[in-house]
Amino acid sequence: MGKRNKRQGKGIAPAPVFTSETHVVDSDDSETSVTTTLSGFTVFERELNEIDLHSHSDLLDDVIIETTEKRTETRLKAFKDFNELLCRRCCRDWLERNYDRMTTAIFSSLKRSHSSPDLAAECVLVCRTIGLTAISLGSDAVTNLFDTFYPLLCSGIEHNSDRAACKQLCEVLCVLIICMEGESSLDDIMLELQTHWMNEERPIENRSSILHTWYVCIAQSEMQDVLLQKNMDVLLDLVDLIESDCVPMRIHAAECVTLFVDIYRNLNEPLEFDLEEDTGISIDDLIEMFTGLTGDRRSAPKKALTGQRKKFRILLETLENGVAPEICFSIRKEKCKIRGCSEVIQIECFRKVLRSGFQVHLIDNDIIQRRFGLTNIPVLLERRKHATQDEKDYEKYNKTLAKKDRQKQRDRQRDAKRAMIYA
Numbered sequence: 001m002g003k004r005n006k007r008q009g010k011g012i013a014p015a016p017v018f019t020s021e022t023h024v025v026d027s028d029d030s031e032t033s034v035t036t037t038l039s040g041f042t043v044f045e046r047e048l049n050e051i052d053l054h055s056h057s058d059l060l061d062d063v064i065i066e067t068t069e070k071r072t073e074t075r076l077k078a079f080k081d082f083n084e085l086l087c088r089r090c091c092r093d094w095l096e097r098n099y100d101r102m103t104t105a106i107f108s109s110l111k112r113s114h115s116s117p118d119l120a121a122e123c124v125l126v127c128r129t130i131g132l133t134a135i136s137l138g139s140d141a142v143t144n145l146f147d148t149f150y151p152l153l154c155s156g157i158e159h160n161s162d163r164a165a166c167k168q169l170c171e172v173l174c175v176l177i178i179c180m181e182g183e184s185s186l187d188d189i190m191l192e193l194q195t196h197w198m199n200e201e202r203p204i205e206n207r208s209s210i211l212h213t214w215y216v217c218i219a220q221s222e223m224q225d226v227l228l229q230k231n232m233d234v235l236l237d238l239v240d241l242i243e244s245d246c247v248p249m250r251i252h253a254a255e256c257v258t259l260f261v262d263i264y265r266n267l268n269e270p271l272e273f274d275l276e277e278d279t280g281i282s283i284d285d286l287i288e289m290f291t292g293l294t295g296d297r298r299s300a301p302k303k304a305l306t307g308q309r310k311k312f313r314i315l316l317e318t319l320e321n322g323v324a325p326e327i328c329f330s331i332r333k334e335k336c337k338i339r340g341c342s343e344v345i346q347i348e349c350f351r352k353v354l355r356s357g358f359q360v361h362l363i364d365n366d367i368i369q370r371r372f373g374l375t376n377i378p379v380l381l382e383r384r385k386h387a388t389q390d391e392k393d394y395e396k397y398n399k400t401l402a403k404k405d406r407q408k409q410r411d412r413q414r415d416a417k418r419a420m421i422y423a
Contacts, residue, residue, distance in 0.1 A: 057094050060085055064098065067105040072122070075109065079125040086132040087357025090365040095136055103148060106130060110149060113165075114156035120165040123156065127165075131172040131353035135361065135368065139181040146176045157213075158196060163205045170209040174216045174349040179367075183221055190217050190227075198237065208249040211241075215256040216349060219342040224263045235260060235279045242289060247304040250293065251311050255345070257286065258315045262341040265322065283319065290316040331362060331377055338372050347372055 063085065066078035085091070095102065109126040113119035130149060134142045153176075156169045177189065196202065197211040218227045241253035261283065264275045276282060293312040296305055317323040318341060326339040327347055338347050350368065351358050361368055362377060369375050 056085065056089065056091070060091065060094050060098075064102060064105060068108065076122055076125060079109070079122070079129055083125065083128050083132060086129070086136065087354060088360065090136050090361055092136050092365075095133055096141070099141070102133065103145070106133075107148065107152075110152050110156075114152045114169070115159040117160060117162040117165065120160070120162040123160065123162075123165040124168045127153075127168040127172040128353060131175040132357075134172075134175050134179045135350060135353065136365065137179075138367065139179060142176060142179040143181045146180045150176070154192060157193075157210060161203065161206070163203065166206040167209045170213040171349065171352050174213050175353055177213075177217055178220045178346050178349060183223065186217055186221060186227075190214055190231075193217070194234070198234075204244065204246040204249055208246060208252050211249070211256065212252045215252075215259055216345060218263075219259060219345040224342070225267055225269075228260060228263050229273070232260075232273070232275075232279050235281050239281060239286070239289075242293075245299070247300045247308050251308060254290065254293075254312065254315055257281075258318050259341050259345065261286075262318060262324070287316065287320050290319060329359065329362070331359060334377070336362070336374060336377065338374070343372060 060082070063078050063082045066074055067082060069075045069078065106126055106129055109122055110130075113123040113126065116123070130145065134145055137145075150173075153169050153173050157166060157173070160166050160169065177186075193210050193214040197207045197214055199207070218224060218231070221227055235257065238253045238257050242250050242257070244250050244253070261275070290312050294309050294316060296308065299305070300308070314325050318325060324340050325344045326337055327344050328335065328337045330336070338344060350361075354361055362374065366375075369377055
């Protein structure tokens with residue numbers, strides 16, 4: 001793969017040609033949160049059909065002006081409000097019309113804050129703005145965003161010691177990598193990230209965020225077999241990190257190892273090496289390690305370990321039984337599912353940036369629908385819209401029966417485990 005000429009953060013790339021096609025920090029998810037099921041509605045989702053498009057555009061126009069204010073409090077509040085507006089619906093048309101003005105405001109703010117721990121609040125907010133913008137635009141525009149902001153993001157990841165800022169810099173880089181066009185720069189990105197997550201002098205929490213971005217590069221690639229073979233030598237390092245005292249690092253290292261195993265098992269053509277023999281990694285030993293971590297209750301605070309136990313149960317199923325991870329959610333009572341190790345890793349990156357706007361964008365954003373095979377969502381919503389009350393009641397009855405069957409199955413499994421323990 002060819003190398004991309006890196007910019008030095010001294011200017012903004014020209015706008016792409018679009019086709020038709022106070023201390024303020026955003027609320028954040030727990031480091032160990034794991035989402036396998038999403039249901040219900042957010043406030044923004046309920047507002048989706050009530051938002052007047054013209055009024056929404058006017059609000060965006062007003063807020064974008066304030067993002068360039070010199071007063072810090074005003075600027076931070078503007079970015080926070082701007083992010084909330086981008087969550088309320090997919091604002092692709094407005095973003096395309098105002099691309100230059102928006103990128104100028106973002107560039108100025110990110111250049112000021114990307115490597116300064118004292119300006120972590122601004123860095124967190126403006127990074128999320130980049131991520132929300134990338135999710136709403138086409139791949140050619142996202143590639144332009146990557147060219148413009150990657151030097152600053154990379155510098156921030158290297159030099160910013162603030163945990164929240166480094167985490168957000170990594171999360172927005174994940175979204176850009178997933179959404180942009182082409183993979184010509186992927187080798188260079190992964191090499192730089194690997195240097196940072198393997199640097200033991202850096203804070204372990206920051207290394208954890210960087211490791212996550214590193215394997216997102218692999219998860220979204222169409223050349224996973226090539227990347228797998230190139231990076232087999234780091235598997236032993238990753239297994240060592242699973243035993244880290246830092247819970248997020250354990251989870252990210254374990255997810256990366258599971259991704260490697262999943263890719264290896266699902267290759268269309270077998271490679272010229274054996275995963276276990278050539279790396280010294282035993283799948284049986286990994287299963288034993290993961291089993292222990294599913295019940296771990298002593299090595300970290302209870303709140304952190306709740307996420308760990310749930311995550312390791314999911315990863316253990318993939319390692320032991322070949323069961324692909326999945327994320328299930330309801331869109332206006334219609335069940336949808338995304339299945340596959342690589343796919344779940346990618347959609348989780350989107351969820352972390354969208355937060356309360358996740359379900360809104362699943363309904364409103366056709367780019368996300370196409371990427372994750374959710375193009376049936378508009379059809380499902382249209383079908384429910386015209387369904388009779390009798391049809392809805394019958395569907396509800398069937399779901400109730402299915403729920404009872406699942407509960408009985410879980411009870412049987414629980415009884416079987418108790419019998420094994422006390423046998």
